Amino acid sequence: xxxxxxxxxxxxxxxxxxxxxxxxxxxxxxxxxxxxxxxxxxxxxxxxxxxxxxxxxxxxxxxxxxxxxxxxxxxxxxxxxxxxxxxxxxxxxxxxxxxxxxxxxxxxxxxxxxxxxxxxxxxxxxxxxxxxxxxxxxxxxxxxxxxxxxxxxxxxxxxxxxxxxxxxxxxxxxxxxxxxxxxxxxxxxxxxxxxxxxxxxxxxxxxxxxxxxxxxxxxxxxxxxxxxxxxxxxxxxxxxxxxxxxxxxxxxxxxxxxxxxxxxxxxxxxxxxxxxxxxxxxxxxxxxxxxxxxxxxxxxxxxxxxxxxxxxxxxxxxxxxxxxxxxxxxxxxxxxxxxxxxxxxxxxxxxxxxxxxxxxxxxxxxxxxxxxxxxxxxxxxxxxxxxxxxxxxxxxxxxxxxxxxxxxxxxxxxxxxxxxxxxxxxxxxxxxxxxx
Numbered sequence: 001x002x003x004x005x006x007x008x009x010x011x012x013x014x015x016x017x018x019x020x021x022x023x024x025x026x027x028x029x030x031x032x033x034x035x036x037x038x039x040x041x042x043x044x045x046x047x048x049x050x051x052x053x054x055x056x057x058x059x060x061x062x063x064x065x066x067x068x069x070x071x072x073x074x075x076x077x078x079x080x081x082x083x084x085x086x087x088x089x090x091x092x093x094x095x096x097x098x099x100x101x102x103x104x105x106x107x108x109x110x111x112x113x114x115x116x117x118x119x120x121x122x123x124x125x126x127x128x129x130x131x132x133x134x135x136x137x138x139x140x141x142x143x144x145x146x147x148x149x150x151x152x153x154x155x156x157x158x159x160x161x162x163x164x165x166x167x168x169x170x171x172x173x174x175x176x177x178x179x180x181x182x183x184x185x186x187x188x189x190x191x192x193x194x195x196x197x198x199x200x201x202x203x204x205x206x207x208x209x210x211x212x213x214x215x216x217x218x219x220x221x222x223x224x225x226x227x228x229x230x231x232x233x234x235x236x237x238x239x240x241x242x243x244x245x246x247x248x249x250x251x252x253x254x255x256x257x258x259x260x261x262x263x264x265x266x267x268x269x270x271x272x273x274x275x276x277x278x279x280x281x282x283x284x285x286x287x288x289x290x291x292x293x294x295x296x297x298x299x300x301x302x303x304x305x306x307x308x309x310x311x312x313x314x315x316x317x318x319x320x321x322x323x324x325x326x327x328x329x330x331x332x333x334x335x336x337x338x339x340x341x342x343x344x345x346x347x348x349x350x351x352x353x354x355x356x357x358x359x360x361x362x363x364x365x366x367x368x369x370x371x372x373x374x375x376x377x378x379x380x381x382x383x384x385x386x387x388x389x390x391x392x393x394x395x396x397x398x399x400x401x402x403x404x405x406x407x408x409x410x411x412x413x414x415x416x417x418x419x420x421x422x423x424x425x426x427x428x429x430x431x432x433x434x435x436x
Contacts, residue, residue, distance in 0.1 A: 028226065028249045033235035037205065038251060040150075041237060042276045043352045044102035045310055046343070047152075048336075049280055049319035050092070051287040053110050054078040054130075056324040062288030065112050065160055069174035072161060079114065079129035087136055087326025089143035095328065097147055099336035100343030102351075104144060105152035105208050105317055108137055108197055110288075111171070113161025117201075121192050124161060136326070141201040150205035152237075153197050155190075157220065158211025162186055169214030187221050191228055198232040206237030206251070213242055222247060239278070245270040252276040259312045259360075277314035281305055282321075283332050289321040296331055299338040300425045306339070306350065307376050307426070311365020313355030346399065346423050349374035349430075358386045364426065373431040377417050387412035392434040404429045 030038075051062050057078050058064045065075050096104055109115050115125035117137035122128075127135055137153070144151040159165045160172035166181030198204055207229055212220060226238050226249035237251040243266035246253045253272045255263040259279055260271045271277070283302070286293045297305075302318065309316040320332050343350065353367035353374065363379045366386070377384055393413055396404040398421040405416040421427035 028230065030251065031230075031234040034230070034237070034251060037235045037237055038276050041103075041205075041252060041278075041315065042313075042354070044150075045315050045350050045353070046099070046101045046306060047103040047105055047278075047315060047317045048092075048096040048099065048101045049154075049287075049317045050104060050106040050322065051110070051154075051289075051319060052107060052322045052326075053112065053116055053288065054082045054114050055110070055112055056289040056322065057081055059289055059291035059324075061286050061290045061321075062107075062110050062112075064288075065175070066171050071174060071176040073176065075112065075161075075175075076124075079124070079126070080131070082126070082130040082324065083132045084136075084322075084324060084326030085132075086323075087132075087139075089136065089139040090146070092140065092328070093143045093147035093149055095333055095336060096149060097340075099318075099340040100347060101149070101318075101336075101340075103150040103152060103205055104140070105154055106137070106140060108153040108155050109159075109193070110154075111156045111158045111160055111211055113156075113159040115193065117197065119193055119196055121189060121196070137197070138201060141204075145202060151201075152206045152208050153201075153204060154208040154210060155194065155197070156211040157190070157209055158214040159186065159190075162189065164189065167215075169218075171214055183218070184221075187225075191225055194225065194228065195232065198229060198236065204233055204236050206239060208254070209238070209240040209242075212240055216242075223249065226250070237276075243269060246272050246275055250275070252278055254317075255279040255314070257281055259308060260314050261312075277312070278317055279309050279312075279314050280317040280319060282319045283335055286321055287319055289323055296335060299335055299342075302335060302339050303342055303425045304378060307367075308360065308365055310350050310353055310367045311355050311360050311376060342423070342425065346428065349376070349428055357390070358388060361385075371433045371435070373433060375415060375417075375429040375431060377421070377427045377429070381417065383414055383416045385409075385412045385414055389413050389433075391436070393431050394434050395432045396429055399423065399428055399430070406431070 055062050055064050108117055118127040118135040119125045141151055160175045163177050164181040164186035229236055229238055239252045239254050241254050253275050258264050260277050284293045284296045306316045320328050322328050353369045358366040363381050363384045364376045367374045393406050396406045398418055400420045402418055402420045404418055407414050417427050421429050
């Protein structure tokens with residue numbers, strides 16, 4: 001125990017030293033590695049979100065501690081029952097690959113404060129507090145490297161467990177923590193755990209923050225935290241689910257359950273014109289495992305989410321909530337594999353594309369790559385109008401190679417949609433634009 005405490009002190013001191021040396025996020029200039037990572041991220045278009053923790057045991061989602069007003073002395077009994085013997089990092093990665101996904105974002109720590117990795121700064125982690133005794137984040141990082149996937153860590157700013165998360169925010173009021181604490185000590189703890197994630201798990205694609213909104217008026221020292229991340233791994237992308245315009249030091253902008261500009265948590269948030277964009281959504285209605293939630297979206301609905309995200313120049317981060325044993329339900333696996341089967345055929349219209357050049361329309365969206373524009377039509381219209389094309393159309397065809405008629409009019413370019421354009425979920429016509 002003394003050795004472990006000494007190790008904690010050393011790592012904390014190292015984290016504080018690194019943080020003190022970082023430049024202010026307001027002065028952040030991304031490295032060449034970071035800029036390249038942003039382009040990779042935009043090209044990837046599709047990722048797997050995983051919400052998994054000791055809360056999965058209760059089968060009521062990741063907010064169960066707050067929603068059911070569970071006090072710490074009761075909630076702290078869960079780790080002793082958490083033994084996910086069916087967890088298989090390679091199986092998770094194989095599933096993501098079969099779905100056509102290019103990266104995984106996984107909860108390293110959610111709002112309940114329980115670390116799903118081996119942390120020297122607390123015993124409230126999966127290695128020290130559970131009979132499982134293994135580090136799934138390390139196993140997943142190694143598996144992602146084997147499978148050619150990139151790994152992001154979701155990490156909660158908010159912590160319903162830590163005593164120094166004080167003054168309290170909007171949530172976690174029934175945890176039973178003492179009404180005192182040192183806020184900066186909590187922030188030091190958070191930076192120390194982030195240092196572990198960024199030094200013990202190989203190259204990390206980025207950090208996906210959540211929970212800032214619990215205390216929006218607090219001094220979160222984001223400049224120090226963001227600077228620490230960029231110093232330790234310059235290529236790592238920083239994003240924050242604060243439901244607003246990007247803060248200085250952030251590398252991509254995210255939207256929860258809504259397309260850019262349509263985030264239901266903040267529809268007025270300005271959409272960045274320079275940073276990569278990402279929207280996150282669930283397969284059913286829940287993030288963490290919810291045993292009563294059977295409202296799974298259809299394969300067609302999931303593909304439409306992906307296509308509409310790409311048409312808005314955004315990635316789709318699609319969530320699964322593994323069971324307490326670490327396995328992913330059969331219906332969620334099946335949905336993902338069927339999306340992957342569609343991408344095997346039509347992925348060129350998604351991967352490496354950019355949104356536009358036509359803004360999303362009532363009938364669907366467009367994606368583009370070089371001189372090719374993919375027209376994705378979700379209605380049964382026999383023809384659609386593409387307003388605002390600045391280049392002429394040299395040719396139009398379906399995926400099967402059949403020609404599609406097109407004409408320039410005062411309203412825009414009118415394109416007929418042959419029945420052979422059907423992909424099983426919607427119709428696609430490919431336009432070849434005139435050379436510049």
